[in-house]
Amino acid sequence: MKIGFVIAALAAVGLAVAFVGNGPFLKGGQDKSQGSKKVDQRTAYLNQESPKRKDKVVKTDEEWQKILTPEQYKILRNKGTEPAFCGVNLENKGPGVYECAGCGLPLFRSGNKFNSGTGWPSFGEPIDPDNVWYHSDRSHGMIRTEILCSRCDGHLGHVFDDGPPPTGLRYCINGTVLKFVPDKS
Ligand SMILES: [Zn+2]
Numbered sequence: 001m002k003i004g005f006v007i008a009a010l011a012a013v014g015l016a017v018a019f020v021g022n023g024p025f026l027k028g029g030q031d032k033s034q035g036s037k038k039v040d041q042r043t044a045y046l047n048q049e050s051p052k053r054k055d056k057v058v059k060t061d062e063e064w065q066k067i068l069t070p071e072q073y074k075i076l077r078n079k080g081t082e083p084a085f086c087g088v089n090l091e092n093k094g095p096g097v098y099e100c101a102g103c104g105l106p107l108f109r110s111g112n113k114f115n116s117g118t119g120w121p122s123f124g125e126p127i128d129p130d131n132v133w134y135h136s137d138r139s140h141g142m143i144r145t146e147i148l149c150s151r152c153d154g155h156l157g158h159v160f161d162d163g164p165p166p167t168g169l170r171y172c173i174n175g176t177v178l179k180f181v182p183d184k185s
Pocket residue numbers: 100101102103104105149150151152153154
């Protein structure tokens with residue numbers, strides 16, 4: 001049991017080093033406009049711990065079930081995945097902000113959204129690196145990097161390093177757990 005944990009921990013560190021070694025987070029770090037925050041994003045990924053926030057939202061499963069739809073609950077609280085091309089927020093191109101459906105934390109901006117062709121809403125980066133955190137996900141025989149909401153720890157999707165410039169990242173998000181708030185004109 002203990003040895004298994006050590007092996008898992010070593011594997012996680014190895015994965016983190018490999019991921020950073022591939023450069024996506026380092027590339028982001030060269031963006032002078034948000035330099036320091038980009039470094040925080042890397043650290044958050046390596047730490048793989050839920051960030052401590054004053055505005056943390058903690059609820060029981062029962063409470064979550066009351067405020068979320070069954071689909072949202074399945075994704076946010078049980079790490080589910082919506083079917084590709086299910087359409088929620090996929091085709092939306094209007095200017096605005098995508099918030100977490102669980103707690104209302106702003107997660108992504110329309111300006112960072114792109115059509116990845118995968119069938120899930122895709123973004124180059126979060127609205128604020130502090131609003132998401134990362135966890136190594138080894139489920140389903142794959143090694144992926146899970147993205148979670150910093151405020152309610154809800155599962156949002158996964159991040160991949162095959163995105164377009166300037167970040168080279170693809171935040172592949174379940175549209176079901178995003179609430180779109182259009183910009184006021
Ligand atoms: Zn949230």
